[in-house]
Amino acid sequence: MRESTFAAVAFSILVGLPTASLAGSEDIVIEDAWSRASIGTNRPGAAYMTLRNTGSDPVTLVGLETPLAMMPDIHETTTDSNGVSSMGPVGEITILPGESVSLEPGGMHAMLMRLQTKMVEGETFPLTLNFADGETLTVDVPILGIAARGPEG
Amino acid sequence: MNRRTLLTYGAAVSGVVALTLFIGWWQVDGPSAPEPVAQRPLPLTQMEFQMTNQDGATVGPATLIGNPSMVFFGFTYCPDVCPTTLSDISGWLDNLGNDVADMNVVFITVDPERDTVDAMAEYVSYFHPAIQGWSGTLEETARAAAGFRASYEKVATDGDYTMNHTASVFLFNAEGQFASTIDYHEAREFAVPKIRRILARTGEQSS
Numbered sequence: 100m101r102e103s104t105f106a107a108v109a110f111s112i113l114v115g116l117p118t119a120s121l122a123g124s125e126d127i128v129i130e131d132a133w134s135r136a137s138i139g140t141n142r143p144g145a146a147y148m149t150l151r152n153t154g155s156d157p158v159t160l161v162g163l164e165t166p167l168a169m170m171p172d173i174h175e176t177t178t179d180s181n182g183v184s185s186m187g188p189v190g191e192i193t194i195l196p197g198e199s200v201s202l203e204p205g206g207m208h209a210m211l212m213r214l215q216t217k218m219v220e221g222e223t224f225p226l227t228l229n230f231a232d233g234e235t236l237t238v239d240v241p242i243l244g245i246a247a248r249g250p251e252g
Numbered sequence: 253m254n255r256r257t258l259l260t261y262g263a264a265v266s267g268v269v270a271l272t273l274f275i276g277w278w279q280v281d282g283p284s285a286p287e288p289v290a291q292r293p294l295p296l297t298q299m300e301f302q303m304t305n306q307d308g309a310t311v312g313p314a315t316l317i318g319n320p321s322m323v324f325f326g327f328t329y330c331p332d333v334c335p336t337t338l339s340d341i342s343g344w345l346d347n348l349g350n351d352v353a354d355m356n357v358v359f360i361t362v363d364p365e366r367d368t369v370d371a372m373a374e375y376v377s378y379f380h381p382a383i384q385g386w387s388g389t390l391e392e393t394a395r396a397a398a399g400f401r402a403s404y405e406k407v408a409t410d411g412d413y414t415m416n417h418t419a420s421v422f423l424f425n426a427e428g429q430f431a432s433t434i435d436y437h438e439a440r441e442f443a444v445p446k447i448r449r450i451l452a453r454t455g456e457q458s459s
Binding site: 204244 | 291328329330331332333335336338339340342343366374375378379403404407409410412414416417418419420433435436437
């Protein structure tokens with residue numbers, strides 16, 4: 100009993116320490132990923148999700164990759180005091196420990212420029228998130244209807 | 253003064269302060285806030301522009317007179333704001349049910365070079381059936397935006413372009429007078445009553 104506890108502690112130190120010393124992008128949890136179907140491939144698509152940092156180190160998202168689009172990038176929509184909306188690249192996003200960052204309509208979104216294939220309702224596509232520590236995380240993003248308002252449709 | 257009296261006074265004073273703050277908010281930022289005059293759209297009766305709707309019919313501001321109207325600008329190559337606005341509006345319309353049967357709901361493109369009549373027809377078909385899609389020449393688009401005091405601008409992106417544009421929804425009564433604006437991302441609790449107000453006003457005046 101005592102020995103097995105010791106072994107477990109030793110094992111967790113051996114295995115746990117090296118992982119804990121990484122920058123922690125494996126502690127990112129993706130929730131509620133969704134996107135809207137596209138009309139053809141001429142128009143850019145957008146995908147939304149929440150990135151939650153469950154670890155103890157800040158994690159920085161530096162880019163996106165997907166076979167679906169040649170130029171995926173995080174963009175942000177801003178609306179000024181005159182009600183005029185504009186959109187532009189965000190650059191890197193740092194998620195602090197215990198915090199989450201939401202990509203949601205009217206705020207930030209994964210802008211999917213130069214679609215290679217049509218986004219078809221009911222299908223999913225893989226979206227890879229590249230982090231500053233060199234790690235990547237791939238999520239399968241469900242494609243909902245064109246008029247979807249959130250992850251539930 | 254004993255402690256109880258003090259407490260009562262304290263409660264009364266904070267009550268008055270809270271009420272004053274609330275009245276101030278109501279009149280300055282809240283539902284009673286005056287619309288800034290400079291940015292008010294013209295009445296539909298004073299606007300002049302001509303466009304083509306999703307069915308190929310010639311339309312303009314005069315087409316809207318007689319029923320309450322909801323008008324907004326956008327473009328179909330917009331991945332975020334426009335589908336969100338169209339699906340928000342679809343939600344409001346579902347919420348209002350048959351009450352909106354006669355209301356004009358018009359999406360005017362600020363990007364007629366890409367948003368042809370056919371493109372608009374296909375795009376609006378994915379949303380609430382009441383939503384029309386209007387497309388005009390560049391010149392007519394500019395005249396329409398000027399009437400609504402809306403602005404838009406073509407912005408180059410990597411080998412492509414996007415449009416910055418006014419994302420507010422404009423409400424007019426059946427006589428074509430401007431009633432109010434629903435700002436982008438305004439909560440349904442505020443949007444639906446604003447729509448009900450232009451519907452109700454029409455009901456009163458026609459009876």
